[in-house]
Amino acid sequence: MPSFRNSRRRLRAAVAVALATCLVTTGCSSESGSGGATPTGDYTIWDPYPQFDDSSAWVRLLTTCGTDAGVTVERTGYDTTDLTNKALLAAQQDNSPDVLIVDNPVVSTLADAGVLTTTDEVKVDVAAVSPNLLAAGRIGGKSYGIPIGANTLALYYNKKVLDAAGVDPATVTDWTSLTAALTKVKTAGKKGITFSAIGTEEGSFQFLPWFWGAGANLTQLDSAQGVAALTLWTDWLKNGYAPNSVLNNTQTTSWQEFAAGDFAFAENGTWQLANAKKTGFEYGIIPIPSQAGGTAPAPTGGEFVTAPVQSDTARYAVTEKLVACLTSADNALATDTTLSYIAATDAVQRTQVADDDELTVWVEAVKAAKGRTSDDLGTKYPKISQPLWTAFQAALSGSASPADALKTAQTTAAAATK
Amino acid sequence: MTSHASTLARTREKPRVRPAGHDRLAAWAFLAPVVVYLVAFYAYPLYRNLDLSLRHYTVRSFVRGDAPFSGLDNYRTVFADPTFGPALLHTLVFTVASIAVQFAAGLALAVFFAQHFRLSSTLRALFLVPWLLPLIVSASTWSWMLNSDSGVVNHALSLVNVDAVNWLTSPDWALASVVIANIWIGIPFNLVVLHSGLQAIPAEVHEAAAIDGANGWQRFWRVTFPLLRPVSAITLLLGLVYTLKVFDIIWIMTKGGPADASTTFATWSYRLSFGNLLPEFGPGAAVGNLLIVMALVFGLLYIRIQRRQSL
Numbered sequence: 001m002p003s004f005r006n007s008r009r010r011l012r013a014a015v016a017v018a019l020a021t022c023l024v025t026t027g028c029s030s031e032s033g034s035g036g037a038t039p040t041g042d043y044t045i046w047d048p049y050p051q052f053d054d055s056s057a058w059v060r061l062l063t064t065c066g067t068d069a070g071v072t073v074e075r076t077g078y079d080t081t082d083l084t085n086k087a088l089l090a091a092q093q094d095n096s097p098d099v100l101i102v103d104n105p106v107v108s109t110l111a112d113a114g115v116l117t118t119t120d121e122v123k124v125d126v127a128a129v130s131p132n133l134l135a136a137g138r139i140g141g142k143s144y145g146i147p148i149g150a151n152t153l154a155l156y157y158n159k160k161v162l163d164a165a166g167v168d169p170a171t172v173t174d175w176t177s178l179t180a181a182l183t184k185v186k187t188a189g190k191k192g193i194t195f196s197a198i199g200t201e202e203g204s205f206q207f208l209p210w211f212w213g214a215g216a217n218l219t220q221l222d223s224a225q226g227v228a229a230l231t232l233w234t235d236w237l238k239n240g241y242a243p244n245s246v247l248n249n250t251q252t253t254s255w256q257e258f259a260a261g262d263f264a265f266a267e268n269g270t271w272q273l274a275n276a277k278k279t280g281f282e283y284g285i286i287p288i289p290s291q292a293g294g295t296a297p298a299p300t301g302g303e304f305v306t307a308p309v310q311s312d313t314a315r316y317a318v319t320e321k322l323v324a325c326l327t328s329a330d331n332a333l334a335t336d337t338t339l340s341y342i343a344a345t346d347a348v349q350r351t352q353v354a355d356d357d358e359l360t361v362w363v364e365a366v367k368a369a370k371g372r373t374s375d376d377l378g379t380k381y382p383k384i385s386q387p388l389w390t391a392f393q394a395a396l397s398g399s400a401s402p403a404d405a406l407k408t409a410q411t412t413a414a415a416a417t418k
Numbered sequence: 419m420t421s422h423a424s425t426l427a428r429t430r431e432k433p434r435v436r437p438a439g440h441d442r443l444a445a446w447a448f449l450a451p452v453v454v455y456l457v458a459f460y461a462y463p464l465y466r467n468l469d470l471s472l473r474h475y476t477v478r479s480f481v482r483g484d485a486p487f488s489g490l491d492n493y494r495t496v497f498a499d500p501t502f503g504p505a506l507l508h509t510l511v512f513t514v515a516s517i518a519v520q521f522a523a524g525l526a527l528a529v530f531f532a533q534h535f536r537l538s539s540t541l542r543a544l545f546l547v548p549w550l551l552p553l554i555v556s557a558s559t560w561s562w563m564l565n566s567d568s569g570v571v572n573h574a575l576s577l578v579n580v581d582a583v584n585w586l587t588s589p590d591w592a593l594a595s596v597v598i599a600n601i602w603i604g605i606p607f608n609l610v611v612l613h614s615g616l617q618a619i620p621a622e623v624h625e626a627a628a629i630d631g632a633n634g635w636q637r638f639w640r641v642t643f644p645l646l647r648p649v650s651a652i653t654l655l656l657g658l659v660y661t662l663k664v665f666d667i668i669w670i671m672t673k674g675g676p677a678d679a680s681t682t683f684a685t686w687s688y689r690l691s692f693g694n695l696l697p698e699f700g701p702g703a704a705v706g707n708l709l710i711v712m713a714l715v716f717g718l719l720y721i722r723i724q725r726r727q728s729l
Binding site for chain 2: 084085088091092105106109110112113114115198199200201243244245247248257379381382383385386390391393394396397398399400405412
């Protein structure tokens with residue numbers, strides 16, 4: 001017995017050592033086999049939709065696409081903030097999934113890291129995709145993925161509050177008329193507008209329609225137009241048209257404020273459409289106006305279907321079929337409907353509007369929208385976005401004037417993107 | 419337990435039977451688990467963090483694993499960053515203010531509860547509630563309570579005709595708000611440790627002091643406080659290390675904002691590494707290492723004081 005016990009201990013120690021070595025070198029990943037030798041067999045797909053389980057239409061679509069291409073698909077859904085790091089780590093170990101569906105501003109980061117193939121390499125047809133949507137994944141003249149759909153921002157309004165204040169939403173076409181409407185709402189004893197100005201990427205996302213709507217450019221944060229946009233927000237806060245809590249609002253908490261029924265307007269996204277129907281009050285949607293009138297370019301949200309680089313390039317043939325299947329007109333329509341997105345191609349957008357009249361505003365907004373990483377900004381965008389959100393936080397909290405805050409931001413951004 | 423004891427007995431017999439080399443091997447085998455554990459979960463991560471802070475990482479070099487060695491460049495970047503000064507100041511203010519109030523309140527409550535009275539244990543148990551709640555729950559609750567427009571605190575202030583305070587969204591109050599929340603969370607820890615420290619002080623000392631004519635105040639400062647010093651020291655040290663690295667409360671309540679007004683080293687390090695679309699692992703790790711060094715300095719200080727006391 002003693003010898004047995006001894007050997008068992010030694011075994012246990014050996015297992016512990018082996019386990020520790022695994023942890024240290026991270027070399028014992030269970031998926032390490034799928035990246036290499038066999039071109040047929042399992043194809044891996046990663047997506048940021050953990051809300052969908054195996055019985056969902058989305059996962060069934062993935063399986064069908066796999067079967068059509070003659071392979072088995074192994075799908076994993078990650079939290080969207082998690083997915084970037086997971087994708088980078090997988091690439092580091094040459095263990096990338098065959099198809100990666102990822103948030104659009106991340107595409108340029110991953111492409112810059114050399115993780116993604118171009119659409120030319122994998123022969124993905126991007127001709128039908130609206131150029132303004134495709135641009136978020138274009139760097140140096142090459143496309144690194146194809147949008148599965150898009151969402152963007154617009155203004156939701158509460159009809160009852162506007163009626164009580166005597167405001168016709170159709171008259172809100174530029175900043176002056178919007179601010180005038182807010183004044184009327186406040187005089188009527190209701191609350192004006194809520195949005196999210198939190199100090200994260202989410203805040204920048206919400207500020208951009210106003211920033212771009214003034215005609216400002218991300219390469220020059222402290223331009224007169226940029227200052228005008230920030231002054232608009234700051235004045236709303238000063239005059240009590242917008243609550244002070246916007247500084248800490250995520251888009252979800254901002255929506256909750258609107259759903260409580262006291263606010264006239266809320267800046268929020270396509271994805272709240274389903275929730276809007278549940279609020280119990282009559283609502284409407286108008287595009288975010290630009291300073292001089294007309295629809296302001298809002299930033300695009302939504303994911304890209306990408307094909308990460310594989311050491312075994314023979315796999316691309318099947319990957320090509322999978323991507324084509326996922327982005328085909330019928331499948332894209334189904335997926336975008338589930339996700340409450342607007343399609344990326346004109347043809348499918350027309351079908352969507354024909355099916356649901358309410359989507360007309362959103363289709364227009366998406367047509368006017370612009371990728372955050374567009375204009376060849378690519379990986380420079382994150383380095384500009386952070387100074388930008390610091391600037392509007394400083395101005396809204398009153399610790400700096402809009403002009404000073406943006407001047408500081410421009411200095412920081414210029415140094416970071418040099 | 420018995421099998422354990424018999425194994426121990428057997429090992430003690432071994433030297434007579436087995437050669438010394440075998441014995442050493444057995445000793446190493448016994449040592450291996452803890453060594454492996456320490457290396458895998460403490461030494462290696464520390465080494466990696468140090469390595470990360472000494473290399474110039476971009477997303478590309480992270481993937482390829484060929485980040486060039488850049489010496490102290492990341493540290494220079496961090497020191498030159500306009501966030502450095504405010505973050506250092508906030509870290510110090512946050513830590514010192516939190517610990518001072520937590521310790522004072524914890525000690526006062528511990529002395530209060532040391533006298534046994536009815537409901538004393540029930541009340542003490544209630545004081546432990548903040549400690550039992552997950553931080554995400556308490557921090558979210560605080561952020562709702564302190565909300566500028568719909569928070570209960572501002573509502574209460576309005577009842578007594580005090581103007582609403584933008585607790586989380588004004589640069590003057592954001593840091594104070596997170597300190598208040600952190601104090602509330604930290605009091606139970608101080609209470610529990612100091613309370614058990616008080617129990618260890620023999621009642622005779624108090625009685626002797628009382629007979630000698632010392633009043634309550636004198637008994638506390640001349641008897642209780644000095645006898646509690648070792649326990650106080652470890653409470654303060656643990657509190658310090660814990661408070662230096664507090665991240666969740668601040669991140670959930672203010673995200674370090676508005677515009678860095680409540681940014682500490684812990685939240686700054688997180689923001690650099692994970693809070694942006696483009697991770698900056700190098701500077702993030704550098705800030706993390708600065709935090710470790712700060713904690714280490716106080717740890718060494720504690721050991722030194724302890725050694726001097728025991729001499």
